[in-house]
Amino acid sequence: MRRTRPDRPVRSPRCLRFRRSSQARSTIDGVRAARTVVPELSDRWAVLGQSQGGQTALFTARIAPEDAPELRLRGAIATGPPSNLDNIAPLLGPWVPRLPLRMTTAYFASILVGLRETAPEVDVDSYLTPVGRDVLALVERECVTEADAMVRDISIGDMLAKPLADPALLAAARSMLRIPTEGHTVPLFIGQGLTDRDVPAPLSAGLVAELTLAGADLEVVVYPGDHLATARDSLPDTMAFLHRVLDSS
Numbered sequence: 001m002r003r004t005r006p007d008r009p010v011r012s013p014r015c016l017r018f019r020r021s022s023q024a025r026s027t028i029d030g031v032r033a034a035r036t037v038v039p040e041l042s043d044r045w046a047v048l049g050q051s052q053g054g055q056t057a058l059f060t061a062r063i064a065p066e067d068a069p070e071l072r073l074r075g076a077i078a079t080g081p082p083s084n085l086d087n088i089a090p091l092l093g094p095w096v097p098r099l100p101l102r103m104t105t106a107y108f109a110s111i112l113v114g115l116r117e118t119a120p121e122v123d124v125d126s127y128l129t130p131v132g133r134d135v136l137a138l139v140e141r142e143c144v145t146e147a148d149a150m151v152r153d154i155s156i157g158d159m160l161a162k163p164l165a166d167p168a169l170l171a172a173a174r175s176m177l178r179i180p181t182e183g184h185t186v187p188l189f190i191g192q193g194l195t196d197r198d199v200p201a202p203l204s205a206g207l208v209a210e211l212t213l214a215g216a217d218l219e220v221v222v223y224p225g226d227h228l229a230t231a232r233d234s235l236p237d238t239m240a241f242l243h244r245v246l247d248s249s
Helices: 020-037 050-067 104-118 130-141 144-151 167-176 201-213 227-233 235-245
Strands: 044-050 073-080 188-192 218-223
Touching: 020 050, 044 050, 044 235, 050 073, 050 188, 073 235, 104 130, 104 144, 104 167, 130 144, 188 201, 188 227, 188 235, 201 218, 218 227, 227 235
Parallel strands: 044 073, 073 188, 188 218
Antiparallel strands: none
16 A cells, blocks of 8 residues: 555554545545546546545545645545544453454554554553553554454453553544544445444444534435445445436536
8 A cells, every 4th residue: 555645654564554634635645646647537536435444535525625625526435434433442441351343352453553653642552461562563563354363362351451541542542533523515425234343333323423413414324234245235325326426516
């Protein structure tokens, strides 16, 4: 993956992890680059992403009209975008057992790796057991799927030496993870799987509520499947959304 204007990327030889604003700006720069290479490309465009890519799509939707006024962003699609993860942090501590979700430990460790890089002042390592430090070291070396196979039997509680309740840590986590919900000026589409065990539906319900209260032009569709199935099952709806926004003046 080529980096463009990164916001302090976490260094990993196999799987670079970025703050979402950096990914959004890389997406915008990719559109600029494409139009430089092929000038006849339209300046109307839309962004679509699944899971982490869904987060990027929503960040892109928020910043592109201001960052790239020469490009006419017409809409954004996000299926299974992780959100409201910062709201869970105050509940986490050594008492947390293994959870009936998918890749929980690997995802959690990836977040802590990013937090350790972007907010060194909160001293993430001070919250970790030796097991937790080993898990973070593994996640820095491996992509999340490979890491999951090695750490899925380790609970979040096994990783933590004390609760994640410090206000400074929570503020840093919120700054890194929070999806912008105010100020959206282009139509948005969110697809959510009802049986998604990577991004549970209640978290997305909170995101939808925040976007709605902020006045976003929002279309939401819930699908019966899990995380990956949602990307496939949503295709007829997302294609219809793309045609609608791109065909508009």
